[in-house]
Amino acid sequence: MILGSDPILLTPGPLTTSPATKQAMLKDWGSWDAGFNAITGTICRDLVAIVNGTGTHECVPLQGSGTFSVEAALANVVPRDGKVLVPQNGAYCQRILKILKYLGRAHVALDLPEDRFPTGAMVEEALAKDPAITHVAQVHCETGTGILNPLADIAAACARRNVGLIVDAMSSFGALEIDVSKHPVDAVVAASGKCIEGVPGMGFVIVKRDVLEKCQGNSHSLAMDLHDQWSYMKKTTQWRFTPPTHVVAAFRAALDQFLAEGGQPARGARYAANCRTLVDGMKALGFRPFLAAELQAPVIVTFHAPGDPAYAFKDFYERVKARGYILYPGKLTQVETFRVGCIGAIDANEMRNVVSAVAETLRDMGVTQIEPLKTAA
Numbered sequence: 001m002i003l004g005s006d007p008i009l010l011t012p013g014p015l016t017t018s019p020a021t022k023q024a025m026l027k028d029w030g031s032w033d034a035g036f037n038a039i040t041g042t043i044c045r046d047l048v049a050i051v052n053g054t055g056t057h058e059c060v061p062l063q064g065s066g067t068f069s070v071e072a073a074l075a076n077v078v079p080r081d082g083k084v085l086v087p088q089n090g091a092y093c094q095r096i097l098k099i100l101k102y103l104g105r106a107h108v109a110l111d112l113p114e115d116r117f118p119t120g121a122m123v124e125e126a127l128a129k130d131p132a133i134t135h136v137a138q139v140h141c142e143t144g145t146g147i148l149n150p151l152a153d154i155a156a157a158c159a160r161r162n163v164g165l166i167v168d169a170m171s172s173f174g175a176l177e178i179d180v181s182k183h184p185v186d187a188v189v190a191a192s193g194k195c196i197e198g199v200p201g202m203g204f205v206i207v208k209r210d211v212l213e214k215c216q217g218n219s220h221s222l223a224m225d226l227h228d229q230w231s232y233m234k235k236t237t238q239w240r241f242t243p244p245t246h247v248v249a250a251f252r253a254a255l256d257q258f259l260a261e262g263g264q265p266a267r268g269a270r271y272a273a274n275c276r277t278l279v280d281g282m283k284a285l286g287f288r289p290f291l292a293a294e295l296q297a298p299v300i301v302t303f304h305a306p307g308d309p310a311y312a313f314k315d316f317y318e319r320v321k322a323r324g325y326i327l328y329p330g331k332l333t334q335v336e337t338f339r340v341g342c343i344g345a346i347d348a349n350e351m352r353n354v355v356s357a358v359a360e361t362l363r364d365m366g367v368t369q370i371e372p373l374k375t376a377a
Helices: 019-026 035-051 066-077 093-103 120-129 149-160 209-213 226-236 247-261 263-285 315-321 348-365
Strands: 055-065 083-088 106-111 137-139 164-166 187-190 202-208 298-303 337-341
Touching: 035 055, 035 202, 035 247, 055 066, 055 226, 066 093, 066 164, 066 187, 066 202, 083 093, 083 120, 093 106, 093 137, 106 120, 120 149, 120 164, 120 315, 137 149, 137 187, 149 164, 149 187, 149 337, 202 209, 202 298, 209 226, 263 298, 263 348, 315 337, 315 348
Parallel strands: 083 106, 083 137, 137 164, 164 187
Antiparallel strands: 055 202, 187 202, 298 337
8 A cells, every 4th residue: 555665553552544645744834823723623523533532532732652541541530539440451551550650659560460341340349349449440452462442331330330431542443343322431542653553643532521620630741631631622622731733634635535535444454454464474474363253353463483593583684674664572571472463554465575574584584483382582
């Protein structure tokens, strides 16, 4: 889908963007300009519609990476005397726990292996044991491994126990279904440089309106105060502080392409085809995915590294990069792995080319034993 000399980014974001998205960044905007503020307004409207939250939820955009918005959601939605349950099965769940520690919010982890997801029954049992818990913070797609956590099941458990749910949808928003009209969610957090296929630099929190109205005074930070940002935008249509103008313009272009493609169902179908093509091709080379197929999200795939002594990730990475593709290192501690993303402005044909590039690289490196070592070196 992409033409040009730049390497294709096979990562969970930043990711490869289309020429139209890149082109949108060539215009300068004034941050108080009515035209620019109108763009922000239409972006917020469309983002809320993607999760079927029109009429019940508000979108609050923030400058910075997705983690900024995750922290803002936790700091605002959870009152200072609240307590958060975090089902933990990967690196980004661990990041939520670290944020909560910094914020001084009481929290407890529901620890699971990296290749197992939490069920609604597990969450409900944890909530029943600790009535002090007011919220659950759940990563939807944990890109440390690529596992897809069962959002609908967990949302139903939260609803039964009358606790709030905050969803880190950083790597699922726009690709996988999230319907806040069916599954009660207090906040959905995502960012511009992920499955909508914009560029990094802007996050957003889609918050239930009645929850947002009660957030005033919860935030530890002026810059991350969602209630203050929302109130100011309602009054003026402007961002409180200098917005990432070029990022916003690119995000509008990316959203236009997302909608023209057919929205979430079509975007998700393309990514699913990418994932199937990648996994089938890598299996044919002898690679083994870390996750069972029923756990795998069509966003990023973790593969066991070859056990051959000739294999070294840094060399492998540079050689594949020279062939036009940037892979991602593994995030697991017990076994050596690497990751390959399936998202961005790419299609299944590009994934076949990736597999060919990996095969050529292994031949050049003299790697013949693809079967992984049992433990990390």
